[in-house]
Amino acid sequence: MPKVTIDLDLITSEMDALKDEKAKLKFELNNIDKEIEKRELQLIAVLEQANVDSMDYGVYSFGWKETQRTAFDQKAFKEAEPELFNKFYTTKTNKKLDFKINK
Numbered sequence: 001m002p003k004v005t006i007d008l009d010l011i012t013s014e015m016d017a018l019k020d021e022k023a024k025l026k027f028e029l030n031n032i033d034k035e036i037e038k039r040e041l042q043l044i045a046v047l048e049q050a051n052v053d054s055m056d057y058g059v060y061s062f063g064w065k066e067t068q069r070t071a072f073d074q075k076a077f078k079e080a081e082p083e084l085f086n087k088f089y090t091t092k093t094n095k096k097l098d099f100k101i102n103k
Contacts, residue, residue, distance in 0.1 A: 015099055016101055
């Protein structure tokens with residue numbers, strides 16, 4: 001069986017560069033999200049001023065969309081059925097590679 005050579009210098013420097021790039025992209029994405037939020041607040045103001053729930057503007061439509069989600073209320077279940085809750089309560093443990101740059 002052939003022996004595999006691993007270049008740790010190359011791998012760690014590439015990881016460093018990739019983590020830097022990821023951090024830059026996250027920063028840019030965060031700024032874009034803030035700009036989107038500003039525009040959404042402006043659209044909300046337009047809806048409130050017009051006293052409507054939705055509006056068409058050229059090819060665009062915007063307005064309030066009502067959504068619902070169903071979720072299991074663990075706290076209420078634990079209070080109502082503590083023995084049953086504890087019987088089926090589980091904790092899972094996983095391993096994940098942690099790569100840090102020590103500077």
